[in-house]
Amino acid sequence: MDLSRTLIIGNSGSGKSWLAQRLADRLQLPWTDLDRIHWLSDEHSIPRPRAEALTMARIAAEQERWVIEGVYGWIACELLPRATALIWLSVGDEDCVANIRQREAGRDEQDLLLIALLEWAGSYRQRQGSSGFAAHQRLFEEFCGGKIRLRDREEIAALVHHS
Template sequence: MNLAKTLVIGNSGSGKSWLAERLAVLQGGTWIDLDLFNWESGGYDLARKREDVIAMARAAADAERWVIEGIYGWIVSEILPAATALVWLGIDESECVANVQRRGMRRGASAQSFESLLEWAKTYRSRSGSSSYSAHAAIFHTFTRDKVRLTTTDQVTAFARDAARPHRVEHGR
């Protein structure tokens, strides 16, 4: 896979940040968490203006090497043409919720926003909108370059391990 410009999508708690950070280090690129673009600094209570988020994402995607990760299908769709690879983490919701609980609150989240995040992670396959399972599936199925869908934590770990090898193992599509 050509991982020079990789998008990692999936549910909250699926391991996007964990994988993206490792891939960015391996590729010598920048790791970008779309939460930092979508939310004003200081927490998860105030979203930035849509046009500002898109401008930030497009500017990041202009770089030579990057790994951009996030749940926001509407942002990903704006930079998808620049990507050389797409990794979709379709991890079961119960595992995602457990991962969010394990990592705890971060980036100034309040107890209320943390509870909302847990509820959000539970509804990945049932909710609608650009951050849903069905929206991510549509992004994945229309992407024509290198792509892989990983559905277990073991697969995510193996993918990261294989990416670190000099001759990467190809994963199924």
């Protein structure tokens, strides 16, 4: 499979950034996290205007080689025509919540942004809109290039070791 322009989608906490960083390092590709494009602030509370975010994402995808990852289906669908590979991390919602709890262990349990993120991750399979399971499944099914669906940490780690 040609991983020269790899788009990784999946729920918050599924391991997208972990996988993207390792693939980018191994394949010597630039890596773009769509959170850095979507959000204006580090606290993930102020979204960038959609048109501006799409422009930034398209600029990243114009590179000859890249790894781009994120939960935002509305951005991902714009990048798919340039992608040579699509990786969908369809990890269970409970595992995603546990991963976020582990990643954010130093944060106050009463932090409203953390609570919202945990609720968001826990609702992936029921969530409507472009960042939910059904929307990601549609993107995956309709993509004509090389694609892989990974369902747990073991499959994700195996991909890194075999790429």
